[in-house]
Amino acid sequence: MRAASSPEEIRKSNLAVLLRHVHRDGPVSRATLAERMGLNRSTILALTADLAAAGLIREELPGQTGRAGRPSLVVRPESDRIYVVALDVGADRLAAARVGLGGSVLDQIETDRPRGTFDPDDVISTLAAMARGMIDKAARDGVCVGVGVAFCGMVREEDGVVRYGPNIGWVDVPFGASLTRELDLDLRVAVGNNANLGALAERERGVGAGLSDLIYLHGDVGIGGGIIMGGQLLGGEGGYAGEVGHMIVNRDGRACACGSRGCLEAEAGELGLIAAAGRTDPAGRAAVEAIVEAAARGDSTARDALHQVGDWLGYGVANLVNIFNPSMVVFGGVLREIYLASAAQVRSRVAVDGLLAVRERVKLRTSALGGDATLIGAAELAFTDVLTDPVQTLARISAGRR
Amino acid sequence: MRAASSPEEIRKSNLAVLLRHVHRDGPVSRATLAERMGLNRSTILALTADLAAAGLIREELPGQTGRAGRPSLVVRPESDRIYVVALDVGADRLAAARVGLGGSVLDQIETDRPRGTFDPDDVISTLAAMARGMIDKAARDGVCVGVGVAFCGMVREEDGVVRYGPNIGWVDVPFGASLTRELDLDLRVAVGNNANLGALAERERGVGAGLSDLIYLHGDVGIGGGIIMGGQLLGGEGGYAGEVGHMIVNRDGRACACGSRGCLEAEAGELGLIAAAGRTDPAGRAAVEAIVEAAARGDSTARDALHQVGDWLGYGVANLVNIFNPSMVVFGGVLREIYLASAAQVRSRVAVDGLLAVRERVKLRTSALGGDATLIGAAELAFTDVLTDPVQTLARISAGRR
Numbered sequence: 001m002r003a004a005s006s007p008e009e010i011r012k013s014n015l016a017v018l019l020r021h022v023h024r025d026g027p028v029s030r031a032t033l034a035e036r037m038g039l040n041r042s043t044i045l046a047l048t049a050d051l052a053a054a055g056l057i058r059e060e061l062p063g064q065t066g067r068a069g070r071p072s073l074v075v076r077p078e079s080d081r082i083y084v085v086a087l088d089v090g091a092d093r094l095a096a097a098r099v100g101l102g103g104s105v106l107d108q109i110e111t112d113r114p115r116g117t118f119d120p121d122d123v124i125s126t127l128a129a130m131a132r133g134m135i136d137k138a139a140r141d142g143v144c145v146g147v148g149v150a151f152c153g154m155v156r157e158e159d160g161v162v163r164y165g166p167n168i169g170w171v172d173v174p175f176g177a178s179l180t181r182e183l184d185l186d187l188r189v190a191v192g193n194n195a196n197l198g199a200l201a202e203r204e205r206g207v208g209a210g211l212s213d214l215i216y217l218h219g220d221v222g223i224g225g226g227i228i229m230g231g232q233l234l235g236g237e238g239g240y241a242g243e244v245g246h247m248i249v250n251r252d253g254r255a256c257a258c259g260s261r262g263c264l265e266a267e268a269g270e271l272g273l274i275a276a277a278g279r280t281d282p283a284g285r286a287a288v289e290a291i292v293e294a295a296a297r298g299d300s301t302a303r304d305a306l307h308q309v310g311d312w313l314g315y316g317v318a319n320l321v322n323i324f325n326p327s328m329v330v331f332g333g334v335l336r337e338i339y340l341a342s343a344a345q346v347r348s349r350v351a352v353d354g355l356l357a358v359r360e361r362v363k364l365r366t367s368a369l370g371g372d373a374t375l376i377g378a379a380e381l382a383f384t385d386v387l388t389d390p391v392q393t394l395a396r397i398s399a400g401r402r
Numbered sequence: 403m404r405a406a407s408s409p410e411e412i413r414k415s416n417l418a419v420l421l422r423h424v425h426r427d428g429p430v431s432r433a434t435l436a437e438r439m440g441l442n443r444s445t446i447l448a449l450t451a452d453l454a455a456a457g458l459i460r461e462e463l464p465g466q467t468g469r470a471g472r473p474s475l476v477v478r479p480e481s482d483r484i485y486v487v488a489l490d491v492g493a494d495r496l497a498a499a500r501v502g503l504g505g506s507v508l509d510q511i512e513t514d515r516p517r518g519t520f521d522p523d524d525v526i527s528t529l530a531a532m533a534r535g536m537i538d539k540a541a542r543d544g545v546c547v548g549v550g551v552a553f554c555g556m557v558r559e560e561d562g563v564v565r566y567g568p569n570i571g572w573v574d575v576p577f578g579a580s581l582t583r584e585l586d587l588d589l590r591v592a593v594g595n596n597a598n599l600g601a602l603a604e605r606e607r608g609v610g611a612g613l614s615d616l617i618y619l620h621g622d623v624g625i626g627g628g629i630i631m632g633g634q635l636l637g638g639e640g641g642y643a644g645e646v647g648h649m650i651v652n653r654d655g656r657a658c659a660c661g662s663r664g665c666l667e668a669e670a671g672e673l674g675l676i677a678a679a680g681r682t683d684p685a686g687r688a689a690v691e692a693i694v695e696a697a698a699r700g701d702s703t704a705r706d707a708l709h710q711v712g713d714w715l716g717y718g719v720a721n722l723v724n725i726f727n728p729s730m731v732v733f734g735g736v737l738r739e740i741y742l743a744s745a746a747q748v749r750s751r752v753a754v755d756g757l758l759a760v761r762e763r764v765k766l767r768t769s770a771l772g773g774d775a776t777l778i779g780a781a782e783l784a785f786t787d788v789l790t791d792p793v794q795t796l797a798r799i800s801a802g803r804r
């Protein structure tokens with residue numbers, strides 16, 4: 001319940017707020033910043049001067065505006081110089097991107113991997129090699145200000161320990177610390193749950209832009225949930241909230257990797273769909289796409305399977321709508337394809353089982369960022385330090401490089 | 403993203419923070435307040451002087467402390483003078499209390515009512531009469547600073563419209579506005595969902611004191627949920643979040659008042675228990691208690707019914723634990739009795755179906771405030787204005803009385 005702030009704290013906070021505006025919204029005039037932040041122009045001038053001196057932004061004359069009078073300078077993020085490395089560990093692929101301040105993807109690579117148990121050391125050395133390759137390709141005056149990883153399981157955020165990665169067989173792996181050591185960049189690698197990061201990405205740069213109450217469902221082998229309520233990511237006591245894939249919807253249902261039966265991900269996820277369609281293909285996006293295409297061609301087994309899976313997905317979504325009263329539910333990862341092919345069932349379940357006051361306003365949408373949502377979320381996570389205390393963070397990193 | 407505050411805003415905020423400390427924790431020394439608020443003693447002195455002049459607190463010498471030196475004055479809430487009226491609309495009772503600043507219950511009454519459809523006009527005039535009776539009994543220099551109502555259904559908080567009260571048959575009733583008019587106290591009557599208010603009460607003054615991540619489940623005819631995450635009550639887009647009673651746990655289950663089947667409240671609530679026990683008593687707390695007593699005496703039908711209901715309740719709780727990672731789940735209202743009589747089943751479900759990282763830390767507890775949790779929460783709601791802007795609120799109310 002502290003209320004008072006020192007002038008230095010206020011300045012630090014204003015620098016961070018200004019940089020966040022520029023990072024999220026792109027080039028913006030000083031006049032607009034003054035208006036959005038409720039500060040006068042001379043304060044804005046002092047703040048942009050500090051950020052420019054640190055090399056985080058630059059100021060330019062705008063193009064022709066056709067208006068009379070002295071134009072307000074436009075503030076741009078130094079996207080080519082200030083960047084982060086984002087990594088994504090999915091159940092069947094590893095991906096990496098170099099993302100500039102302002103959110104532009106400067107470089108991106110990925111490697112498919114066979115399903116099953118991933119050896120942590122192997123994953124860590126592969127990710128480190130991918131990251132180093134990208135950093136080596138960056139301009140010589142570039143500054144990597146953070147590394148963020150999206151992981152397909154339960155992560156303890158404060159130290160990056162993977163508590164549980166059911167679909168790749170990890171329990172209590174000190175992933176963040178090992179990757180920090182292996183990369184040796186003088187930067188702590190931040191690790192987050194992939195669905196949480198996907199939710200942040202869709203809220204910052206995707207279909208949920210500006211929404212305060214949003215549920216992002218990410219389909220991989222399992223179903224993860226990232227839940228934003230009142231503008232904040234739902235963490236719970238230990239930061240593990242959002243495991244909606246393990247909401248039991250069918251007491252007598254299919255066995256789940258977690259040891260229970262009838263979990264939402266067992267009934268409505270990739271494995272549930274493949275089983276319902278009576279297929280024996282190896283699990284993965286290709287198998288889901290094959291079923292969706294077969295249904296589109298009129299294959300009745302595939303259609304029935306999608307109908308059944310859509311019904312279970314609908315129960316899950318109706319439950320979440322009743323519990324959370326979100327303004328939007330976003331389907332991402334492979335759940336995007338499953339939802340698109342079974343939207344009628346999902347919507348009809350929500351219409352029947354959602355309470356009027358909550359179902360009347362909720363929008364069901366597919367991810368705008370597609371397969372990149374979790375990776376873009378990892379980049380946002382990596383930008384956290386520089387967006388919290390821009391000047392100090394950059395000074396610390398520069399001192400480390402000398 | 404505003405950061406700057408004027409001195410006047412800071413002072414207002416400090417007055418509110420100080421009064422909240424005194425309201426929540428009771429009599430406290432100026433020295434302790436200075437420490438808790440991170441302010442110096444002279445600032446505290448100025449703040450307490452303002453609050454004392456407004457008649458909200460008084461300062462007294464403490465009792466003998468046995469310590470040398472000048473003792474720090476103790477700040478006490480003016481509990482007898484500054485009070486709110488709290489009202490509670492349950493499915494089978496109306497209750498009212500007069501609660502002093504600091505949380506002491508000064509007076510309390512309740513009236514049982516038959517189940518079924520309540521006529522809104524009748525409920526409103528009865529509540530108004532109960533409230534007026536209490537206000538008339540208060541001391542002449544007493545000031546009523548707010549009226550709050552806990553309602554057993556979905557409420558639009560900004561205007562107090564009851565969107566849906568399935569168990570008393572209300573849809574879109576302008577309850578808050580009508581009660582405000584009927585009471586004619588120059589105070590807007592604030593209305594909230596009863597489970598939300600129960601959650602607040604348990605967090606402020608009950609078993610969840612000081613917790614940031616807490617789920618309160620309130621059993622009445624139905625099951626309502628009040629969910630506090632990161633210290634904030636979960637509202638969702640329209641403020642209707644928390645309808646966990648309508649999470650479907652059994653697709654082929656019992657019909658629910660909401661029109662669906664197999665909702666948690668239909669399987670694990672009062673009506674589910676009575677049906678499982680094959681009884682025909684009218685629903686209500688007495689019926690639940692009769693089943694619990696029969697089971698305790700060894701009646702196998704009653705035991706089986708509690709076993710079955712506990713299993714469904716366990717599915718619901720396990721799902722909530724996986725979705726929210728709360729540090730505590732609190733069972734209140736008649737769910738307290740149901741939980742106590744079926745705790746083994748509930749706990750065993752959570753042990754089987756909760757993911758390790760979330761189930762290992764969660765505590766399952768019964769309400770410390772018992773039947774009064776929702777009423778005490780209504781009082782906290784009624785104190786909102788005075789705890790947000792103490793001096794202005796009191797000045798406004800005093801001006802209205804002249």
